[in-house]
Amino acid sequence: MYLLSSEKKECYGCRACAEVCPQKCITIVEDEEHFIYPYVEKDKCRKCHLCERVCPINYSNDKAVDDLDREVWVGVSKSNEVRMKSSSGGAFTAIYRSLLAENYKIFGVRWDKNLKVIHDVATTEEECEKFRKSKYVMSNTNGCFSSIAKLLMKGDKVCFTASPCQCAALQAFLQTKRIDQDNLIVIDLICHGAPNQYLFDRYITEKIGDKEKVKNCSYQFKNKLPYRGSVNSRTAIVKRQGRKDEILTIQNDPFIKAYYGRLFYRPSCGTCKFANSNRVSDITLGDAWHIEEEYPEWDPLVGVSCIIFNTSKGKELLEKINKQMILRKKDVEWVVQNNLQFNVPTEMHKNRNLFFKLLESKSFKKSVNISMKKPIMLRAFRKIRSILSA
Template sequence: MNQTTAYVAYNRDSAIRQASSSGGIFTALASHIIAQGGVVFGACFDDGFQVVHRKMETIDDLAACRGSKYVKSDLGDSYQQAKASLQQGVPVLFTGTPCQIAGLYAYLDRAYHNLYTHDFICHGVPLPAVWNRYLSHIQKEGACLCQLSHRDKIEGWKRFSLSRGYDDGTYIHQTLDKDPYLQAFLSDLCLLPSCYHCPHKGLHRPADLTLADAWGAEHYAPHWDDDLGLSLILIHSPKGQSLLEAMAPHIAMEGVDIHQASRYNPSLTQSAPVHPNGKRFLSDLDTYPFPQAVARNAKRPLAHRILRRLRHII
């Protein structure tokens, strides 16, 4: 297969779709692999809300992996564990950022018929050190954080919001205009240095499938745009195509023009631009409370904003 094809899709199970960042395609994919006796590797929060890659062996395990975590995930020994499963002939779905998937193929250094991979269109991943500063900022006297979502859809899929719950019953939900962590992430203040010069951009990828938010679907597939979460799926290989066919009973989907779809998702082909205040933001975190450090730095100077707009137009 030398041509990447594209689909918009969502999971027919509305609870899974609601709990997922886009259309819930990861869960459909992972459930199929587990039903085949396979295992799935993906990013979960641990008990301290650090993001770590874990092996999942049951459908119930998948809940922890559902939803985007906007922090670099610690792979631990997941490449080694995946290799051991592959050598035993177990079907393996490995999921992660484009660089994590490229790293897996480099580590394995040979093809496995039982390996399946999905990456996603990646804006870039924030530094864990910044995430830890935010976690300290949201500590609550006398209560423990027990739930957190970086992509709560309570106000719709298109309205980015972060929600958190504490064991005293408090629940806080903040949209992008209020939440300083989402602001730092989406204004490119705190990505890993390598994300600003990512070599894994482009339409064609080593992964079998790429998942993404179907941003701009209102322009190229308007009848699918209900603001409940819509995925864009890019298929790169015959294995990816076979996974799509296996998922078909559980998802609603339609083929779309790949060039139209990719126009609305610049992170497919472009790295996030370096933020001129990035270094100052990191040092401000030592001096100012988290929200003030973001407020002082998030806005780019006018010249940068004009250049950015021009870049998008071009």
């Protein structure tokens, strides 16, 4: 683990170590790339080793099921409004609506007023709506591990949704505290990787302006408003007062281009131990890529959910979700073949280090464009091809 090895690929930035430390001698600091890492004030440390026990790198998943027992379903919400307001096909909405009816507290990720990405708790549908849509920034877990521990100790029911590493961190935290997890449902996502908040802040400040202007705008990944005649959820949308809404694409926006180009993820994302089919959660959610090859009426760019029920606890929700969605059954092998990060870590862009070096002296946009500039022969070939196909 990072606290023992100082190997950055062994830290996921979950903050669990700082949260569990009884001496409060672990602080969170940024490195030269502005990713967060724990720092220990050794003179205050009593060597209780709790920080080691909650580290996701040490977490051993003991609730995995055989692939034959696992259930995979793909589908879309029966409500087109829900589907269009969701990242994929609306599975998360179906889940949180079902769980709210059973008095669950729902933990998810939202934007705050300054466009910071944070974990928070919701107890109503209106609050849960803020958790919809992907946020392609590593979230601040915001003390939620301790909050969840307290709720479970009171006998409350909790659902926690996060990246796989954060889900592992929560479960390790609760194990360390010896807190029963029977009333906990954990949902992880098929995760490609995450940039840090600093990078998004640099980008959005260059695009929008100072903090006051940022406060008066909204930003949403997985946009589903039509762009050039069709819906492509691999876009984003920014809304500003007094300005026309702007749809952002890989072609016209540096953050979208860099995210999908794998340019600036956290070092641990490239070797992530959780990017495999042995999931740490009760339910895994993702996109049902290539499902249109079998069901042409469904378009993944408009949104089709892939739902993997990993445990019997997760499968108990299937009947309730089925009432809200049109679902079709698949198998784990189909997910492995059609959603790469379900099974292997993301391959980092070859110019990742160059990007962070450029960012020290150049703008975010210029750093992205230089780092991802295609060789001149490839650009010429693509230009000729576009002319011939016109």
